[in-house]
Amino acid sequence: MPGRAILTTPDAISPLVLSPGLPKSREGDPAFAEPWQAEAFAMTVQLHEKGVFSWSEWAEVLSQELYGPGRRADASDYYDCWVAALSRLVTELSITSRADLDQLTQRWQEAAEATPHGAPIRLENAPGR
Numbered sequence: 366m367p368g369r370a371i372l373t374t375p376d377a378i379s380p381l382v383l384s385p386g387l388p389k390s391r392e393g394d395p396a397f398a399e400p401w402q403a404e405a406f407a408m409t410v411q412l413h414e415k416g417v418f419s420w421s422e423w424a425e426v427l428s429q430e431l432y433g434p435g436r437r438a439d440a441s442d443y444y445d446c447w448v449a450a451l452s453r454l455v456t457e458l459s460i461t462s463r464a465d466l467d468q469l470t471q472r473w474q475e476a477a478e479a480t481p482h483g484a485p486i487r488l489e490n491a492p493g494r
Contacts, residue, residue: 402444
């Protein structure tokens, strides 16, 4: 889309995500249960800050995911909804295609399976790449 900035590399992810440990809430609990949740949050904020979508666009899509059929009443799938909303929004805005997003997801899964425990997961670790 004309006029929309696109985040293109993992290097653009917030330094908060890349720092050791997860940020803490006021109560001292981790703000995110898993690092991937912090990364999804940071990507969403950066895409918004770059003008890719408005916060009201984001809130609408996230709300649809959170209250969609099959979602957990206890909100234990909150960040799954978050990722689904972000994936949906970037495909609806033609930033990427669903097929490209699915292919990249598959490559990350393959890389994760091929990466030794404790080592960073990198796309180049995917077999056949």
